[in-house]
Amino acid sequence: xxxxxxxxxxxxxxxxxxxxxxxxxxxxxxxxxxxxxxxxxxxxxxxxxxxxxxxxxxxxxxxxxxxxxxxxxxxxxxxxxxxxxxxxxxxxxxxxxxxxxxxxxxxxxxxxxxxxxxxxxxxxxxxxxxxxxxxxxxxxxxxxxxxxxxxxxxxxxxxxxxxxxxxxxxxxxxxxxxxxxxxxxxxxxxxxxxxxxxxxxxxxxxxxxxxxxxxxxxxxxxxxxxxxxxxxxxxxxxxxxxxxxxxxxxxxxxxxxxxxxxxxxxxxxxxxxxxxxxxxxxxxxxxxxxxxxxxxxxxxxxxxxxx
Numbered sequence: 001x002x003x004x005x006x007x008x009x010x011x012x013x014x015x016x017x018x019x020x021x022x023x024x025x026x027x028x029x030x031x032x033x034x035x036x037x038x039x040x041x042x043x044x045x046x047x048x049x050x051x052x053x054x055x056x057x058x059x060x061x062x063x064x065x066x067x068x069x070x071x072x073x074x075x076x077x078x079x080x081x082x083x084x085x086x087x088x089x090x091x092x093x094x095x096x097x098x099x100x101x102x103x104x105x106x107x108x109x110x111x112x113x114x115x116x117x118x119x120x121x122x123x124x125x126x127x128x129x130x131x132x133x134x135x136x137x138x139x140x141x142x143x144x145x146x147x148x149x150x151x152x153x154x155x156x157x158x159x160x161x162x163x164x165x166x167x168x169x170x171x172x173x174x175x176x177x178x179x180x181x182x183x184x185x186x187x188x189x190x191x192x193x194x195x196x197x198x199x200x201x202x203x204x205x206x207x208x209x210x211x212x213x214x215x216x217x218x219x220x221x222x223x224x225x226x227x228x229x230x231x232x233x234x235x236x237x238x239x240x241x242x243x244x245x246x247x248x249x250x251x252x253x254x255x256x257x258x259x260x261x262x263x264x265x266x267x268x269x270x271x272x273x274x275x276x277x278x279x280x281x282x283x284x285x286x287x288x289x290x291x292x293x294x295x296x297x298x299x300x301x302x303x304x305x306x307x
Contacts, residue, residue: 010093010094011091011092011093011094011172012091012092012094012097012168012172012173012174012179013090013091013092013172013173013174014084014090014091014092014174014176014177014178014179015090015173015174015175015176015177016081016084016085016090016177017081017085017177017272017276024085027085028082028085028086031078031081031082031085031280032082034078034280034281034284035074035078035079035082035280037284038070038071038074038078038280038283038284039071039074041284041287041288041291042067042068042070042071042283042286042287043067043071044287044291044301044304045063045064045067045287045290045291045297045301046064046067046068047304048291048297048300048301048304049063049064049297050064051300051303051304052296052297052299052300054296055296055297055300058121058136058138058141059118059121059122059125061141061145062114062117062118062121062141062145063118063290065110065114065145066111066114066115066118066286067286067287069107069110069111069114070111070282070283070284070286070287071283072103072107073104073107073108073111073279073283074279074280074283074284076100076103076104076107076178076279077100077104077177077178077279077280078279078280080092080096080100080178081177081178084177092179094164096179097179098160098164098179100178100179101159101160101163101179101180101181102156102157102160103156104178104179104180104279105152105155105156105159105160105181106152106153106155106156107152108152108255108278109151109152109155109156109206110148110149110152110153111251112152112206112207112210112251112252112255113147113148113151113152113206113210114145114148115210115214115244115247115248115251115252116209116210116211116213116214116217117144117145117148118244119213119214119217119218119244119248120213120217121136122217122218122221122240122241122244123217123218123220123221124136125240126221126224126225126237126240126241127220127221127224152206155202155206158202159181159198159199159202162195162198163181163184163195166184166185166188166190166195167188167189167190168184168187168188168189169189172187173187174187175187175272176271176272176275177272177275178275178279180271180275181199182271183271185199203255207252207255207256211252214248214252218241218245221237221241224237225237225238243289243290243294246289247282247285247286247289247290250277250278250282250285251278251282254274254277254278254282255278257274
């Protein structure tokens with residue numbers, strides 16, 4: 001089974017974010033700073049969790065996974081974007097493009113599942129405190145994380161193979177700054193309807209199932225919190241979920257806009273803007289959100305800096 005049609009030249013050309021020189025220079029500096037902060041913040045969070053015995057809990061086990069994903073997620077896109085901004089040659093080989101798309105989809109899907117598992121963890125901690133250690137045992141946590149990674153990488157492989165089986169005789173210029181499925185549907189001269197249906201179904205299943213688990217978990221959490229008579233008790237219970245709610249809102253909001261809405265040629269600029277948010281900005285904000293709201297994490301990070 002061939003990956004692409006015989007007429008394909010072997011390289012795509014990424015249009016990028018802008019062709020205006022000063023906008024490109026500003027973009028380069030912005031993305032470089034964002035990427036460096038992403039690496040530093042996520043690495044610090046991982047080290048802080050590893051060093052602090054108080055943070056050896058299921059929630060922080062999944063948070064380490066999330067930080068690692070954010071590092072990888074951003075790395076699949078930003079270095080190539082920075083290189084293309086400085087270089088006149090914005091071409092990318094078929095293999096490079098397929099690899100970038102594969103890991104981008106895989107890490108993105110894994111993050112969806114992990115955020116859902118973290119919501120379930122909060123449900124178990126607040127609604128089933130006496131059974132928490134049994135529900136979220138080390139073995140169960142490892143199995144849930146492994147299932148998230150495995151299912152996401154398998155799904156990503158299917159999507160990438162399906163994408164590059166299409167013909168791209170219409171154009172090899174991709175109006176985007178990295179290889180992502182929606183822009184390739186716009187430049188294909190094949191019948192993209194089956195692939196679009198497949199993409200919507202797959203994205204719908206992954207995002208909807210994960211979001212449904214999050215929604216059910218928080219409905220149960222809110223119901224339990226409302227039964228707490230103490231105001232301080234309610235605040236303490238709700239504060240343990242606040243960071244996760246913010247992260248979920250940022251990530252799922254952008255993912256749903258990108259993958260669960262109809263695409264057209266007029267929506268290309270919107271696609272770029274949305275992609276910037278969830279591939280660069282969100283991975284930078286996630287560790288900051290979790291660190292700012294956690295005294296143990298902040299204390300450990302201060303010790304790292306002072307040592």
